[in-house]
Amino acid sequence: MMRTRPLKVALLGCGVVGSEVARIMTTHADDLAARIGAPVELAGVAVRRPDKVREGIDPALVTTDATALVKRGDLDIVVEVIGGIEPARTLITTAFEHGASVVSANKALLAQDGAALHAAAEEHGKDLYYEAAVAGAIPLIRPLRESLAGDKVNRVLGIVNGTTNFILDKMDSTGAGYQEALDEATALGYAEADPTADVEGFDAAAKAAILAGIAFHTRVRLDDVYREGMTEVTAADFASAREMGCTIKLLAICERAEDGASVTARVHPAMIPLSHPLASVRGAYNAVFVESDASGQLMFYGPGAGGSPTASAVLGDLVAVGRNRLGGTTGPGESAYAALPVSPMGEVVTRYHISLDVADKPGVLAQVATVFAEHGVSIDTVRQQGKDGEASLVVVTHRASDAALGGTVEALRKLDTVRGVASIMRVEGE
Structure with missing residues (x-):
């Protein structure tokens, strides 16, 4: 009736x-x-x-x-x-x-x-x-809050800002620089006149806080989310990513610790393998990848703004x-019963891609490898190119904590043979 x-x-x-x-x-x-x-x-x-x-x-x-x-x-x-x-x-x-x-x-x-x-x-x-x-338009809050209420969500990994995805996709597919891709996004109406909230990750960080709170039944505020923008991503970073069989996306990542005792929430650019479903998300579209105990891997995809x-x-x-x-009833309200602590970024464990500008002379690689070992960061692969007394050294690590990687980079910058740390990029989705 x-x-x-x-x-x-x-x-x-x-x-x-x-x-x-x-x-x-x-x-x-x-x-x-x-x-x-x-x-x-x-x-x-x-x-x-x-x-x-x-x-x-x-x-x-x-x-x-x-x-x-x-x-x-x-x-x-x-x-x-x-x-x-x-x-x-x-x-x-x-x-x-x-x-x-x-x-x-x-x-x-x-x-x-x-x-x-x-x-x-x-x-x-x-x-x-x-x-x-x-x-x-992507149904996401309700599936997490209701459809997966009987499951244990362990990870939420997503592209939640269409502007940044358009820019990075344009850089990847055409070789454009950051500013050129941003100018095109602005001309097409994907980017605001002041794009700071998007390109510096503020928009995605707010969404990460909401997703983490719902997924882990824990209060997560914006201040709890580590945030890093994408304005420093370069064409060289994309070239390195392609050599690894990866692309670069600005990701919102919400994770439960392996022991289940804490959670983390972060937003930053990251390399992800081309085989990962998120790698194929093009243009201004959004997609969120959810990993849980019972349902396994789920992906939600569609237009994320407009x-x-x-x-x-x-x-x-x-x-x-x-x-x-x-x-005469109400729907589900806040579920924060788990009250898990939010760990700082330093405790996050992942892989890293580090590009160094170094002197092209014997012993440099050994010095760099020693610094990594002293800080407990294991090296997976190394690629070196040299010419006219200058060289680039690309190191890809095994999984290590962000704090350990930070200490490693600080020590590398003090070496006389290291002229600069050109790029640091996390590697996710493997």
Whole structure:
């Protein structure tokens, strides 16, 4: 039976994503009503620029007073797509206090204050859903939170930023330099005028915090995530990667320690074998590779950003929250029972690719090998090329801790025969 009284929805933000959410709510109104069990009514839209023409939205619904909108008391669901920390945080908690559940796409806020928001939702008996906060249209939060709830997830390895993947893919496929690839990404609309959040890994780090928290039932905040950008990746790095049968991706990596007693979360460029499923993810697409005890290896792939893909995830949450609302229940909240400590980056163990500029004379390789041995880092392969008194030395290690590798590099820089450390790249996915 269809309930005739509509679910009232307020929209906070009406930019690229918000306007697409409003459009789909209108054009797919009958389908959404059938799937939820009640009609959905857009009851208000909070914006910063009220004079802007918004096709398909009744101007009478538009307001600049977002606080008054969420305090109305008759709202069922508030959709927050304004981003940032404030006023989004206050508006979401105010919505809970005045009887509304919340659907959000705000990765930065959830990574920083997810625990407090979940606590506020639980206190008021409301839902907090945020599928759109990570990887756009790709169903990822719900599978981790619900479908894999009976499994033990050990690792989440993913490309979660389309801008950086486009840039690195362009560098790999055409031989372009970083700046040239960034300029093309900007011209095509994949990169913002200020791309810092993407290329320095801030966007991916926020998503890594959310994924790690859900996967490991542990509170992981943005400050817990090691972050390294990709602006220093060069064409030479890609040439070295190809010689190893690898490519380079900016990865978000969330791992459970081998003894299960702690977790780590990190974002950085890494070489991965061409045989790995993530190596074939091209352009601005996202993909996340999940490894768990019972289900083994799973991969989630699709468009990770943009108005329509992100709106799709928002509307999926809206349907779920609407059904909960009609049933007088709420969906799963925060699961942080494991409370595992988050280990520092120094304890992460992986392989490394190090490129050194060295003097081309006898004994250099022996000196370098001695430094690695003194710091407990085992060498897998060495490749050396020399000409006119200068040489490059490429060392690929076996698995070692990040702290041990850091000590090794510091000692290498002190050698008279080492003129510079040209590149350090982690090797993942093997």
